[in-house]
Amino acid sequence: MLFEGPVQDLIEALRRLPGIGVKSAQRLAFYLLKTEDDEVRALADAIIAAKEKVAICRTCYNVSEGEHCNYCRDPRRDPSMVCVVEEPPDIVAVERTQEFRGRYHVLGGHISPMDGIGPDDLRIKELLARLQGDEVREVIVATNPNVEGEATAIYLANLIKPLGVRVTRIASGLPVGGDLEYADEVTLGRALEGRRDI
Numbered sequence: 001m002l003f004e005g006p007v008q009d010l011i012e013a014l015r016r017l018p019g020i021g022v023k024s025a026q027r028l029a030f031y032l033l034k035t036e037d038d039e040v041r042a043l044a045d046a047i048i049a050a051k052e053k054v055a056i057c058r059t060c061y062n063v064s065e066g067e068h069c070n071y072c073r074d075p076r077r078d079p080s081m082v083c084v085v086e087e088p089p090d091i092v093a094v095e096r097t098q099e100f101r102g103r104y105h106v107l108g109g110h111i112s113p114m115d116g117i118g119p120d121d122l123r124i125k126e127l128l129a130r131l132q133g134d135e136v137r138e139v140i141v142a143t144n145p146n147v148e149g150e151a152t153a154i155y156l157a158n159l160i161k162p163l164g165v166r167v168t169r170i171a172s173g174l175p176v177g178g179d180l181e182y183a184d185e186v187t188l189g190r191a192l193e194g195r196r197d198i
Helices: 005-015 022-034 037-053 088-096 124-130 147-163 185-193
Strands: 078-085 102-106 138-141 166-169
Touching: 005 022, 078 088, 078 124, 088 102, 102 124, 124 147, 138 147, 147 166
Parallel strands: 078 102, 078 138, 138 166
Antiparallel strands: none
């Protein structure tokens, strides 16, 4: 124990947050101790309100304030296309592109046997249930471009293709402004595979 009482308790609570180590937790704790009471109360109120008011969308499993999220309620979105992502923040990344106007499905992670996460731990059954009927014509798998994301994408494709639904994968490759000489062979290979006409 480096500090006593409530200060150490605050540091320990902050350390439990993802990506926060001991030094960051100490820095945040002492920042909060120096901050005006109104600001600290506003932060605490925002955390409590988020825990009490935020729910999970009954259709796509995004975060929502009601039974359905904004994307599922929006009648202008194309219900024939579903973009599958790992977590809710991934939806924000896709939306920033302003290229996708369909609906979403949040898996809640990716297949990772090393971490004990299998297909039954994800919302795959719920996705397959959404694909019953003729409304969905394409599923875009937008899992992360890493080993676990690729394994999840392949697993999903093997389940969905027999249903007669088109399955596509987001292309991955070189970032804008990147140099070819610094690209690894996997990234460069994917960039070549995902090439398109110009």
